[in-house]
Amino acid sequence: MSEATRERILEATEALLRRHGPDKVAVVDVARSLGMSHANVYRFFDSKGALRNAIVERWLARVTAPLDAIVAAEGPAGERLHQWCMTLMETKRRKVLDDPEMFRAYQGLIGDARDVATHHLDHLIQMVRKLISDGIATGEFRVADLEAATRLVLDATIRFHHPHLVAETGGADLTPRAEVVIRAILGALAGGVV
Amino acid sequence: MSEATRERILEATEALLRRHGPDKVAVVDVARSLGMSHANVYRFFDSKGALRNAIVERWLARVTAPLDAIVAAEGPAGERLHQWCMTLMETKRRKVLDDPEMFRAYQGLIGDARDVATHHLDHLIQMVRKLISDGIATGEFRVADLEAATRLVLDATIRFHHPHLVAETGGADLTPRAEVVIRAILGALAGGVV
Known part of the structure; x- marks a missing residue:
C-alpha cells in the first residue's frame, strides 16, 4: 500500500518532469497533480x-x-x-x-x-x-x-x-x-x- | 604592419574575453578598447x-x-x-x-x-x-x-x-x-x- 503510493508519487513526478522540465520537480507540484496533500507526499519524501x-x-x-x-x-x-x-x-x-x-x-x-x-x-x-x-x-x-x-x-x-x-x-x-x-x-x- | 594590427586586435579581444566573458567579444567593443574605428577592425575581421x-x-x-x-x-x-x-x-x-x-x-x-x-x-x-x-x-x-x-x-x-x-x-x-x-x-x- 505504502509502496504503491510511493510508486504513484514517482510516476507523477516523472510525468511533470517530462512536461515541464526538472525545475518543476517540487513536492507541492507533485502533490497537486495527484490531488494529494503535501503532508502525504512528505511522508514519503521529506524534501525536494x-x-x-x-x-x-x-x-x-x-x-x-x-x-x-x-x-x-x-x-x-x-x-x-x-x-x-x-x-x-x-x-x-x-x-x-x-x-x-x-x-x-x-x-x-x-x-x-x-x-x-x-x-x-x-x-x-x-x-x-x-x-x-x-x-x-x-x-x-x-x-x-x-x-x-x-x-x-x-x-x-x-x-x-x-x-x-x-x-x-x-x-x-x-x-x-x-x-x-x-x-x-x-x-x-x-x-x-x- | 597589417599583421601587427591583426595581432593587437586579437590581444585586445582576449583581454575583453578574460574580463567580461564570451558575450563581450564583438567588433564594436574591441574597437572601443583599442581607440580604433570599427571600420579598421572590420578590415581584418568582417564579422563578430x-x-x-x-x-x-x-x-x-x-x-x-x-x-x-x-x-x-x-x-x-x-x-x-x-x-x-x-x-x-x-x-x-x-x-x-x-x-x-x-x-x-x-x-x-x-x-x-x-x-x-x-x-x-x-x-x-x-x-x-x-x-x-x-x-x-x-x-x-x-x-x-x-x-x-x-x-x-x-x-x-x-x-x-x-x-x-x-x-x-x-x-x-x-x-x-x-x-x-x-x-x-x-x-x-x-x-x-x-
Missing part, C-alpha cells in the same frame, strides 16, 4: 532533494538492471565484459535517441544529485571489478593490478557511455569504434599489460 | 563570427603546436604516440587549472565555432594517423585498418582530453590512469588487434 534523488536513482536503476544481469550470468568473463560494455553504450544511446528531452532533464537532475551519481559510478566499478575477478579466477585474464584494470575498462570506453559525449554525438551508432576499443581492452587484460 | 573564429583558432593552435612538434620529431613511433597523448592531456589539464574562467569562456566560443572545432579534430586525427603510419613503416605496429587504429587512439583516451571531462574532473592528475590506457593501446597496435 529527496524526491529528486529518488527519481534519479530510479532512472539509473533502469540503466544498471540489465548490466547486473550480465555480471550475475554464467559464461566466459571476456564475453560478458564485452556484452556489458556494449549494453551500457546501447542503453545510453537509446535514452538519447528515444527521449532526448527526458535525457536532458535527467542530466540536469543528476547534476544536483552528486551522491547518487557517485553511488552509480561505484556500482559500475563494482560490476567491472567482479567481471575481471571472474576472468582472473578462470585464467582468462592475467591481471596484476585489479583496480587499474577496472579503471582501464571504464576510462577507455567512456567515449561511448558518458551522457555528455553520447548527447554530443546525438546518439550516433558508434558500435564499430566501440568494438575496436573493447578488443584492445580484452587484449590488455589477457596479455598481462596491467 | 570571424573574430570569434580567429580567437578560437589561435587558442587551439597553442594546444596543437607542441603536438605537431612531436609528430615531426625523430624516434620510435610508440614513444612519440605515448608522448603525444600525455602532452595533449597535460595541455588541457593546465588550461583548466591555470585559468578556469578562460577555459570556460573558450568552451562557450567553441560551441559557436563548429567549423573550427571540426577542423581541430581533423588535425588531431591527421597527427595520430601519421604517427601510426610511421610505426607501420618501421614494423613497430602491425595494423590492418589505419583509420580504425587512429580512432582507437582518440576514442580510448578521450577521458583525458575532452574539455568537458577535463573540466568535470577539475583538472585532477589522472596520469597513472592514462598510462594504463596508453599501454593497452600500444599493445593493440603492436599486437595486430586492429
Whole structure:
C-alpha cells in the first residue's frame, strides 16, 4: 500500500518532469497533480532533494538492471565484459535517441544529485571489478593490478557511455569504434599489460 | 604592419574575453578598447563570427603546436604516440587549472565555432594517423585498418582530453590512469588487434 503510493508519487513526478522540465520537480507540484496533500507526499519524501534523488536513482536503476544481469550470468568473463560494455553504450544511446528531452532533464537532475551519481559510478566499478575477478579466477585474464584494470575498462570506453559525449554525438551508432576499443581492452587484460 | 594590427586586435579581444566573458567579444567593443574605428577592425575581421573564429583558432593552435612538434620529431613511433597523448592531456589539464574562467569562456566560443572545432579534430586525427603510419613503416605496429587504429587512439583516451571531462574532473592528475590506457593501446597496435 505504502509502496504503491510511493510508486504513484514517482510516476507523477516523472510525468511533470517530462512536461515541464526538472525545475518543476517540487513536492507541492507533485502533490497537486495527484490531488494529494503535501503532508502525504512528505511522508514519503521529506524534501525536494529527496524526491529528486529518488527519481534519479530510479532512472539509473533502469540503466544498471540489465548490466547486473550480465555480471550475475554464467559464461566466459571476456564475453560478458564485452556484452556489458556494449549494453551500457546501447542503453545510453537509446535514452538519447528515444527521449532526448527526458535525457536532458535527467542530466540536469543528476547534476544536483552528486551522491547518487557517485553511488552509480561505484556500482559500475563494482560490476567491472567482479567481471575481471571472474576472468582472473578462470585464467582468462592475467591481471596484476585489479583496480587499474577496472579503471582501464571504464576510462577507455567512456567515449561511448558518458551522457555528455553520447548527447554530443546525438546518439550516433558508434558500435564499430566501440568494438575496436573493447578488443584492445580484452587484449590488455589477457596479455598481462596491467 | 597589417599583421601587427591583426595581432593587437586579437590581444585586445582576449583581454575583453578574460574580463567580461564570451558575450563581450564583438567588433564594436574591441574597437572601443583599442581607440580604433570599427571600420579598421572590420578590415581584418568582417564579422563578430570571424573574430570569434580567429580567437578560437589561435587558442587551439597553442594546444596543437607542441603536438605537431612531436609528430615531426625523430624516434620510435610508440614513444612519440605515448608522448603525444600525455602532452595533449597535460595541455588541457593546465588550461583548466591555470585559468578556469578562460577555459570556460573558450568552451562557450567553441560551441559557436563548429567549423573550427571540426577542423581541430581533423588535425588531431591527421597527427595520430601519421604517427601510426610511421610505426607501420618501421614494423613497430602491425595494423590492418589505419583509420580504425587512429580512432582507437582518440576514442580510448578521450577521458583525458575532452574539455568537458577535463573540466568535470577539475583538472585532477589522472596520469597513472592514462598510462594504463596508453599501454593497452600500444599493445593493440603492436599486437595486430586492429
